[in-house]
Amino acid sequence: xxxxxxxxxxxxxxxxxxxxxxxxxxxxxxxxxxxxxxxxxxxxxxxxxxxxxxxxxxxxxxxxxxxxxxxxxxxxxxxxxxxxxxxxxxxxxxxxxxxxxxxxxxxxxxxx
Amino acid sequence: xxxxxxxxxxxxxxxxxxxxxxxxxxxxxxxxxxxxxxxxxxxxxxxxxxxxxxxxxxxxxxxxxxxxxxxxxxxxxxxxxxxxxxxxxxxxxxxxxxxxxxxxxxxxxxxxxxx
Numbered sequence: 072x073x074x075x076x077x078x079x080x081x082x083x084x085x086x087x088x089x090x091x092x093x094x095x096x097x098x099x100x101x102x103x104x105x106x107x108x109x110x111x112x113x114x115x116x117x118x119x120x121x122x123x124x125x126x127x128x129x130x131x132x133x134x135x136x137x138x139x140x141x142x143x144x145x146x147x148x149x150x151x152x153x154x155x156x157x158x159x160x161x162x163x164x165x166x167x168x169x170x171x172x173x174x175x176x177x178x179x180x181x182x183x
Numbered sequence: 184x185x186x187x188x189x190x191x192x193x194x195x196x197x198x199x200x201x202x203x204x205x206x207x208x209x210x211x212x213x214x215x216x217x218x219x220x221x222x223x224x225x226x227x228x229x230x231x232x233x234x235x236x237x238x239x240x241x242x243x244x245x246x247x248x249x250x251x252x253x254x255x256x257x258x259x260x261x262x263x264x265x266x267x268x269x270x271x272x273x274x275x276x277x278x279x280x281x282x283x284x285x286x287x288x289x290x291x292x293x294x295x296x297x298x
Contacts, residue, residue, distance in 0.1 A: 113288035
């Protein structure tokens with residue numbers, strides 16, 4: 072089955088620790104995206120990548136980092152510099168400009 | 184600047200009622216796309232529809248219909264004869280950044296359909 076997988080589904084982190092969220096897609100999509108969703112809020116773009124080995128900051132990139140070494144993978148690291156990291160994180164992919172984005176099931180990160 | 188406004192934060196209806204979710208957008212682009220997504224309690228966003236700025240025809244898909252009006256910058260979504268399974272948060276989104284395919288989302292409307 073084609074789709075996007077994110078792991079883990081739930082993640083707990085102590086303050087001051089970095090943590091990496093996984094996102095894998097087997098849809099052969101060129102573009103991948105990371106969003107953050109807070110309660111009662113829409114999705115806000117953290118980072119996006121249109122092609123392997125290239126990525127751009129979104130609206131709220133501070134405290135986050137990404138890599139795009141393979142077409143199918145786009146991991147997101149939440150660093151200790153992110154002041155309020157507790158949120159729901161969604162990964163998406165798309166096969167071209169203006170096309171719909173397909174979303175993974177999300178990872179809920181809680182900082183203890 | 185691009186902006187999407189979903190003024191209805193929460194809507195509650197009884198099963199079989201019709202319900203319309205409003206979406207108003209702002210953009211300076213002449214070519215753009217509008218989207219609706221559904222987010223059930225499980226959390227994953229499900230794509231419902233994409234509409235480009237040159238096509239103002241209304242669309243119907245089963246119990247779902249969409250009304251796109253450029254004159255009022257609106258892209259409203261109607262569910263006819265609502266069902267409990269329609270309970271979810273619905274997001275309207277607008278493309279920006281030209282061909283980069285980035286989306287800006289509204290804050291969503293939480294729809295509760297009671298039996």
